[in-house]
Amino acid sequence: MMNNRGLRRRTLSVTVFFSAVMLAFMSCSPGEPADFSGLWGWEEGSDYFFIDLRQEEQSVIGFHSAVGGGGSVFDEMLAETPSLEGTVKGKTLSGTITDATNGVELPFKLSYLDADRLQWEITKKTDNAPFPQKVVLQKVTDMLTFYSKFQRPDGSIDYKKYRNYVKIMVDDIEETTADLMEAGYYPETTAPWKHMDEFSAEEWDRLSTAVYVKKSDGVLYKVNRFLNEGGALWEEYYFDYQHDGKLFYVKRYFDSEPEDITELYFYNGKFLFMVESDDPEEELEEDASMYISRLVDEVSSFVAEVLRRNKNKEI
Known part of the structure; x- marks a missing residue:
């Protein structure tokens, strides 16, 4: 008949054996896949x-x-x-x-x-x-570290490298917008942003702005704005949703033949340069003309209002 001491020794041996087996099994079995996103x-x-x-x-x-x-x-x-x-x-x-x-x-x-x-x-x-x-x-x-990748040793910006990155980001957002919530804003009123399916027929006629935000957390991706001033028909605003949420690119379409497009590039939230479709190789910096200065001020004011409304959960 086994005494209590022998029983405890046998129990301890079995416990150690199964613990070793489980440890070996866990070390050999594949774990959760790493996150490469x-x-x-x-x-x-x-x-x-x-x-x-x-x-x-x-x-x-x-x-x-x-x-x-x-x-x-x-x-x-x-x-x-x-x-x-x-x-x-x-x-x-x-x-x-x-x-x-x-x-x-x-x-x-x-x-x-x-x-x-x-x-x-x-x-x-x-x-x-x-x-x-x-x-x-x-x-x-970290966006400061990231943006430094576009700087030359003398501190100036490598425009070509940055434009390549912007193109990828814009394409990425265009690919994503189908899965986002679309909201609208019409500046004739001070009403908060409303979802598109809440607009009346009259409001649809006055609609000037569409906002694309992520349904789960309200992160801002893109804003479309209709204009009828100075010949401009449509503007598209793109925000760096992956990092700091700041504006990085604006594209303006004008009513002309062939289609006239103006692109404004922003770097770390600040205006960097402008490119026009009639001279795509020429990069016009902020102080190149009073027109650019006024345009940047107008764009910045509109973006500040969009960000304010988004922060206050009015979108």
Whole structure:
């Protein structure tokens, strides 16, 4: 007959055995897939590489903007056509990235290092590709750090690099707006923002502004405004919803043939330069004309009102 001491010893041995088995099982079983979502980037000299990843469970799609070859090769894929596709297994994302210039698909591997870093690697060596072969990507979260990636050593802004980033952000927002709540505002009244389905027929006739916000948390993405002053027909305002929520781009459409478009670029919330469709290579800075100064003041005033209403939950 087993005494109490022997029973306790046998129980302890069985407990230790099963604990060891469970520990071994847990260490061998795959854990939850790492989260690769977000904007990640790398820069060295004139070269840079940004990827914007969206993850749903173990499936990932993404978009890229890249400059390689010492600044001589540029490549990007627009947001309506994902350039990256892959599958997550544990802390590794494997898939393909498409070189938009020539349509070639290249295999890549992303390794999750920590919440702020990924290791990027093209697993098939190739020449003349705009993508880096093997680098560590940093997660873009702090906007001051992020904006510094667009600054030259002398502190001036690399316009071409920043315009490439803006294009990707605009495409991303256009891709997203179908899933957002649309609200409207008509300046003839002081009424708060209302959802589109709440407008009467009379209000629809006076509608001048549409606002796109995220349904869950009210984050502001985009504002469309109709104008009939000075020939301008339509303005589109884009806000950096991923970071600080500040205005970064305005596009104005004018009633003319061919279509006349004016683009205003904002950097860290401040006006940077303007580009007109009749001379797209010319970048006009803020003090280039009184017209630009007045336009920027008018745009800034409107944006301040939009942000105020959004903050006060009037949208």
